[in-house]
Amino acid sequence: MEWRPLLTVAGKEFRDRIRNRWVLAVALIFTVFALVITYFGGAQQGSIGFRSIEFVIASLVSLVIYLIPLIALLLGFDAIVGERERGSLNLLLSMPITRLELLLGKYLGLASALVLSIIIGFGLVALMLLPQLTPVALYHYLGFMLSSVLLGLAFLSIAVLSSVIARDRTRASGIAIALWFLFVLVFDLLLLGALVATGGQYGGDIFPYLLLFNPTDIFRILNIFSLDDVRTLYGLATVFPEALAEPWLLGGVMLLWIMLPLVLAYWSFRR
Amino acid sequence: MATTIPAPADTVIRVSHVSKDYGAVHALSDISLECRRGEIFGLIGHNGAGKSTLFRLMLGLDPVSSGSIQIDQVDVTGKNFRDVRRKVGYLPENVVLYDNLTGLETLQFFARLKGAPLNQCAELLEQVGLGHAAQRRVSGYSKGMRQRLGFAQALLGQPQLLFLDEPTNGLDPEAIRDFYRILHTLKQQGVTIILTSHILAEIQTRVDRLALLANGRLQALGTVAQLRHNLNLPVRVIIDAHPQHHSTILQTLQAVPTQQITAQDHSINVTLDRNEKLRVLQRLATLTDQIQDLHIHEASLEDVFFGLNEEVH
Numbered sequence: 001m002e003w004r005p006l007l008t009v010a011g012k013e014f015r016d017r018i019r020n021r022w023v024l025a026v027a028l029i030f031t032v033f034a035l036v037i038t039y040f041g042g043a044q045q046g047s048i049g050f051r052s053i054e055f056v057i058a059s060l061v062s063l064v065i066y067l068i069p070l071i072a073l074l075l076g077f078d079a080i081v082g083e084r085e086r087g088s089l090n091l092l093l094s095m096p097i098t099r100l101e102l103l104l105g106k107y108l109g110l111a112s113a114l115v116l117s118i119i120i121g122f123g124l125v126a127l128m129l130l131p132q133l134t135p136v137a138l139y140h141y142l143g144f145m146l147s148s149v150l151l152g153l154a155f156l157s158i159a160v161l162s163s164v165i166a167r168d169r170t171r172a173s174g175i176a177i178a179l180w181f182l183f184v185l186v187f188d189l190l191l192l193g194a195l196v197a198t199g200g201q202y203g204g205d206i207f208p209y210l211l212l213f214n215p216t217d218i219f220r221i222l223n224i225f226s227l228d229d230v231r232t233l234y235g236l237a238t239v240f241p242e243a244l245a246e247p248w249l250l251g252g253v254m255l256l257w258i259m260l261p262l263v264l265a266y267w268s269f270r271r
Numbered sequence: 272m273a274t275t276i277p278a279p280a281d282t283v284i285r286v287s288h289v290s291k292d293y294g295a296v297h298a299l300s301d302i303s304l305e306c307r308r309g310e311i312f313g314l315i316g317h318n319g320a321g322k323s324t325l326f327r328l329m330l331g332l333d334p335v336s337s338g339s340i341q342i343d344q345v346d347v348t349g350k351n352f353r354d355v356r357r358k359v360g361y362l363p364e365n366v367v368l369y370d371n372l373t374g375l376e377t378l379q380f381f382a383r384l385k386g387a388p389l390n391q392c393a394e395l396l397e398q399v400g401l402g403h404a405a406q407r408r409v410s411g412y413s414k415g416m417r418q419r420l421g422f423a424q425a426l427l428g429q430p431q432l433l434f435l436d437e438p439t440n441g442l443d444p445e446a447i448r449d450f451y452r453i454l455h456t457l458k459q460q461g462v463t464i465i466l467t468s469h470i471l472a473e474i475q476t477r478v479d480r481l482a483l484l485a486n487g488r489l490q491a492l493g494t495v496a497q498l499r500h501n502l503n504l505p506v507r508v509i510i511d512a513h514p515q516h517h518s519t520i521l522q523t524l525q526a527v528p529t530q531q532i533t534a535q536d537h538s539i540n541v542t543l544d545r546n547e548k549l550r551v552l553q554r555l556a557t558l559t560d561q562i563q564d565l566h567i568h569e570a571s572l573e574d575v576f577f578g579l580n581e582e583v584h
Binding site for chain 1: 332385
């Protein structure tokens with residue numbers, strides 16, 4: 001593998017997203033949503049303003065679970081199929097570049113744009129909250145940002161996979177939307193439904209492991225398990241065994257979620 | 272005339288017994304051809320004849336189903352494909368470039384990918400007549416300008432071998448002339464050029480050799496003259512003569528074998544075998560008083576092309 005062609009492709013993707021203000025727009029969305037949640041998240045309980053970092057993170061987790069997968073899928077769904085459909089893929093592949101370098105270059109460029117917008121968006125919020133944050137709170141917040149990045153990268157990876165598999169852009173966008181519904185809305189409902197239907201008698205033991213098959217669940221567990229106050233807010237987390245809740249383990253599974261779709265994408269792209 | 276022994280052909284690209292199947296579809300069947308250094312090689316065929324597939328295989332974008340393709344004796348899909356690709360320039364059919372980049376940025380992007388010097392980009396834009404639009408975004412380019420930009424892209428890194436798929440698509444006549452002028456300069460520098468075109472009249476006077484593809488098979492290969500000769504296409508002679516002389520002329524022609532003679536008003540139309548051409552002309556030359564003028568129509572490549580396609584269908 002050679003780095004120069006890979007970085008050339010990555011550089012172009014990244015610069016495109018800077019230039020068309022994609023990074024700016026997404027960062028702004030994160031900042032605005034996060035600030036609204038931080039200051040008005042408690043309005044239903046009759047209070048506004050910053051309460052505690054636990055509360056902020058718990059609210060942001062719900063936001064991020066909806067938003068980041070959607071943004072990452074939209075960012076990556078046409079990475080390859082877009083080039084294929086417009087006819088520039090042949091030209092790219094006629095250059096001294098391998099399919100692996102092209103694929104990783106695309107991923108790296110898009111990932112840089114996504115990571116930058118997450119860091120700017122949530123970083124701005126951290127800066128604004130800084131006077132109220134203790135070192136421990138800051139540590140938790142940075143953990144939240146890191147896990148958001150991992151979640152974004154995992155869904156970007158899934159998006160790139162669908163951009164390789166899909167025959168055209170329309171289908172790729174369809175796949176992306178379907179995957180969003182599956183992971184963000186349907187998956188947990190199915191699990192809960194199955195659990196309730198069986199009266200919790202069957203599958204109760206494997207239930208926590210099934211959660212590992214959904215990056216959004218891993219993200220949720222990663223964030224709420226580190227916060228004692230938050231754990232009590234979520235009934236779901238209480239069924240989760242301590243052994244599995246090890247952040248390194250969950251982070252490792254998340255890395256698998258980043259790598260496996262890319263491996264599959266390469267395997268499919270090569271044929 | 273002294274016989275000259277042809278210099279050993281310096282083969283740049285060698286396609287031997289290449290077939291390509293997509294599932295049950297035979298896109299190409301047993302294609303063999305060679306291109307020599309410094310020649311302009313034309314690839315002709317209808318849509319779906321297999322031209323673009325052959326290009327993709329020659330560029331190593333797709334693996335062959337059987338056979339082999341080598342550029343400078345190196346397999347196009349082998350380990351050294353990077354070295355091969357650096358020697359090659361490619362202009363895809365209906366090239367689509369990135370709308371959000373300027374002309375110069377487009378070339379710089381591909382130059383980086385190819386490992387070509389960046390300072391070549393501005394020069395190439397001048398060469399294809401886009402110097403004035405270098406800083407403009409491609410979204411504002413006309414079809415002809417995009418085609419020129421695609422051509423400039425193909426010239427990055429001084430390739431020794433150019434693959435141009437329908438290169439004059441969307442160009443106006445003046446631009447087409449400029450385009451072929453650049454091609455001939457490159458040819459003189461030893462660059463080998465393989466191009467496809469639908470406009471047969473345009474290509475037949477400008478290529479050294481031709482390959483005709485139909486239904487994934489190589490129908491003919493050679494110079495335009497060779498193709499004509501091999502196919503033994505008939506020659507048409509049109510004789511301008513006053514109707515009162517028609518009978519004399521027709522009588523004279525009766526002595527030589529012709530395929531078809533039609534007379535009308537002030538002209539006689541004779542279709543004859545290529546081998547009889549001189550004999551017929553010799554006879555006609557004796558009728559200087561009766562014949563006002565004489566036109567000889569050689570079969571054009573167009574006729575060759577359609578003749579071959581009729582054979583296929």
